[in-house]
Amino acid sequence: xxxxxxxxxxxxxxxxxxxxxxxxxxxxxxxxxxxxxxxxxxxxxxxxxxxxxxxxxxxxxxxxxxxxxxxxxxxxxxxxxxxxxxxxxxxxxxxxxxxxxxxxxxxxxxxxxxxxxxxxxxxxxxxxxxxxxxxxxxxxxxxxxxxxxxxxxxxxxxxxxxxxxxxxxxxxxxxxxxxxxxxxxxxxxxxxxxxxxxxxxxxxxxxxxxxxxxxxxxxxxxxxxxxxxxxxxxxxxxxxxxxxxxxxxxxxxxxxxxxxxxxxxxxxxxxxxxxxxxxxxxxxxxxxxxxxxxxxxxxxxxxxxxxxxxxxxxxxxxxxxxxxxxxxxxxxxxxxxxxxxxxxxxxxxxxxxxxxxxxxxxxxxxxxxxxxxxxxxxxxxxxxxxxxxxxxxxxxxxxxxxxxxxxxxxxxxxxxxxxxxxxxxxxxxxxxxxx
Numbered sequence: 001x002x003x004x005x006x007x008x009x010x011x012x013x014x015x016x017x018x019x020x021x022x023x024x025x026x027x028x029x030x031x032x033x034x035x036x037x038x039x040x041x042x043x044x045x046x047x048x049x050x051x052x053x054x055x056x057x058x059x060x061x062x063x064x065x066x067x068x069x070x071x072x073x074x075x076x077x078x079x080x081x082x083x084x085x086x087x088x089x090x091x092x093x094x095x096x097x098x099x100x101x102x103x104x105x106x107x108x109x110x111x112x113x114x115x116x117x118x119x120x121x122x123x124x125x126x127x128x129x130x131x132x133x134x135x136x137x138x139x140x141x142x143x144x145x146x147x148x149x150x151x152x153x154x155x156x157x158x159x160x161x162x163x164x165x166x167x168x169x170x171x172x173x174x175x176x177x178x179x180x181x182x183x184x185x186x187x188x189x190x191x192x193x194x195x196x197x198x199x200x201x202x203x204x205x206x207x208x209x210x211x212x213x214x215x216x217x218x219x220x221x222x223x224x225x226x227x228x229x230x231x232x233x234x235x236x237x238x239x240x241x242x243x244x245x246x247x248x249x250x251x252x253x254x255x256x257x258x259x260x261x262x263x264x265x266x267x268x269x270x271x272x273x274x275x276x277x278x279x280x281x282x283x284x285x286x287x288x289x290x291x292x293x294x295x296x297x298x299x300x301x302x303x304x305x306x307x308x309x310x311x312x313x314x315x316x317x318x319x320x321x322x323x324x325x326x327x328x329x330x331x332x333x334x335x336x337x338x339x340x341x342x343x344x345x346x347x348x349x350x351x352x353x354x355x356x357x358x359x360x361x362x363x364x365x366x367x368x369x370x371x372x373x374x375x376x377x378x379x380x381x382x383x384x385x386x387x388x389x390x391x392x393x394x395x396x397x398x399x400x401x402x403x404x405x406x407x408x409x410x411x412x413x414x415x416x417x418x419x420x421x422x423x424x425x426x427x428x429x430x431x432x433x434x435x
Contacts, residue, residue: 031058031107031108032107033105033108034432034434035104035432036096036098036105036106036430037103037430037433038100038101038428039101039429040100040101040424040428040429041100041101042421043097044097044100044425044428044430046294047095047096047097047425047430048093049094049095049432050092050093051091051093051432051434053091053092056092058110059110060110064110064111064112065110065114066080066092066109067108067109067111067115069106070107071105071107075115076094076106077117077120077264078092078265079092079094079263079265081261081263082260083261083268085260093263093265095265095295095296098430117264118264119191119264120166120265120294120295121165121167121262121263121295122164122165122262123163123164123259123262123267123268124137124158124162124164124192124194124196124197125158125257125259125269126138126198127141128154128203128204129156131153131154133202134201134202135198135204137194139259140257140259141175141257141258142254142257143177143250143254143255143257144250145249145250145251145252145254146248146250147250148177148243148247148248148249149176149177150248151248151249155176156176156204157175157176158196158204160172160176160178161173161174161257162175163184163196164267164269164300165191165293166267166295167295168186168189168296168297168298168405169184169186169298169299169400169405170183170192170215171184171227171300171398171400173271175255177242177252177255178242178244179225179242179252180221180225181225181226181228181229181291181398182219182221182227183217183226183227183355183400183402184208184215184216184217184218185215185218185353185355185402185405186214186402187213188214188215190214192215193214195207196208209349215404215405218348218355218402219347219348219349219400220321220347220349221321222321222379223244223375223378223380224319224320224322224323224372224380225241225321225378225383226320226321227319227320227321227357227398228291228302228318228319228396228398229319230287230289230302230304230318231317232278232285232306232314232316232317232388233314233370233385235313237280237281238317238373238378239278239279239281239377240278240279240377240378241273241278241287242276243377244377251277251279252274252277253274253275253276254275255272255273256270256271257269257270257271258270266293266294267292267294268290268291268292269290269292270289271288271289271290272286272287273285273286273287273288276309279377283311284308285309285310286307286308286309287304287305288304288307289302289303289305290303297425298401298405299360299398299400299422301395302318302395302396302397304316304318304393304395304396305392305393306388306389306390307391310388310389310390314388315367315385315386316365316385316387317370317384317386318361318383318384319381319382319383320343320357320358320359320381320383321357321382322371322372322381323380324343324345324351325345326345326346327343327344329342329369329371330342331369332420333363334427335423335424335427337362337423337427338360338361338362338423339360339361339362339363339384340360340361340419340423341358341359341369341382341384342356342359342416343358344412344415348402353403353404354402354403354409355402355403356415358399358415358419359384359396359398360399360419361384361386361396365386365387365394366384366385366387367386368385369382369384369385370383370385371383397423397426399422401418
């Protein structure tokens with residue numbers, strides 16, 4: 001996996017996941033305590049916690065890494081993330097388990113040696129600069145409208161674009177202009193190999209539609225936006241954000257990509273669509289999305305913002321494919337914060353396996369759901385309709401489960417219980433006191 005230039009602390013010695021705990025030299029600065037209080041009446045597992053740099057004191061001026069210890073002396077996973085790209089970390093991020101209505105106290109000190117731990121998240125992005133040149137890892141990309149793979153005569157991107165994963169599931173984004181989001185089913189907790197999507201000679205190769213020890217690409221995307229892919233309904237119409245596989249000119253003037261952070265407990269990417277000119281309109285839009293993943297969930301978070309072009313008759317669409325029409329889309333409200341829309345059928349190649357899918361979207365923005373046309377550039381898809389306002393981010397979660405990862409997902413009630421509990425986990429409030 002590609003490494004960012006910033007430093008991060010790898011996953012902790014918790015739950016037997018440690019590969020190697022190197023001896024660390026602890027700075028002499030006074031330590032701090034983080035007191036975490038779970039305000040929810042449910043037990044939290046791998047709860048994501050982000051602490052702003054400004055909340056902490058005693059940060060060494062020289063290079064140092066955070067060390068979080070429980071009261072029992074166990075190390076808790078953490079990393080330092082530079083989210084705005086200014087080469088200075090902004091957040092201390094970690095995941096932890098908390099009892100219902102309970103608390104946990106963590107001791108924070110700073111060490112000079114970065115421990116080496118098992119990864120639970122990762123990002124992969126590779127590109128070849130020419131048809132006969134090998135794929136090289138990259139951390140960013142800018143693609144112009146005339147640089148799509150059909151115009152170039154070859155596919156430049158490993159796995160058609162970036163992929164990201166955790167210990168449960170993997171996803172990929174078709175950066176080549178199609179802008180759909182696909183799913184990798186996983187059979188193991190470890191990260192899939194860097195060679196996925198690359199031949200032995202370094203060429204781009206589709207070698208991930210066959211079963212490997214780690215899993216495979218399992219979802220049939222077709223002309224949909226995939227699981228969690230974004231579109232916009234404009235004046236009641238469904239223009240595609242981007243192109244189909246056979247097009248030679250993109251309707252997005254410039255597409256940008258960068259890896260924001262890659263670490264053992266959080267990985268995040270950012271994709272920008274600059275000057276999108278939807279078909280059969282005289283309009284132009286600029287949008288940005290930031291898929292993020294952390295351990296323990298069959299899902300990723302996405303944050304979407306429209307920064308230019310809105311006129312007021314648009315609806316943000318968040319997609320899930322519908323190539324198997326057996327199970328109609330259902331809605332499931334979860335408490336005050338979330339609406340879940342889901343299917344429970346075989347959205348896999350040749351309908352071989354059960355692949356239940358869901359979107360967890362904010363109730364405050366939810367405006368029902370719709371179905372794309374049966375044919376055309378954007379087809380065979382369901383969409384959650386969300387209210388969109390310029391420069392106001394919308395955050396949602398895209399869920400993909402697979403019967404091979406957990407055969408209990410074949411049971412509808414088990415799947416519904418899983419998604420309902422996940423939504424409650426995500427909205428559970430944890431108070432963080434820094435002492």
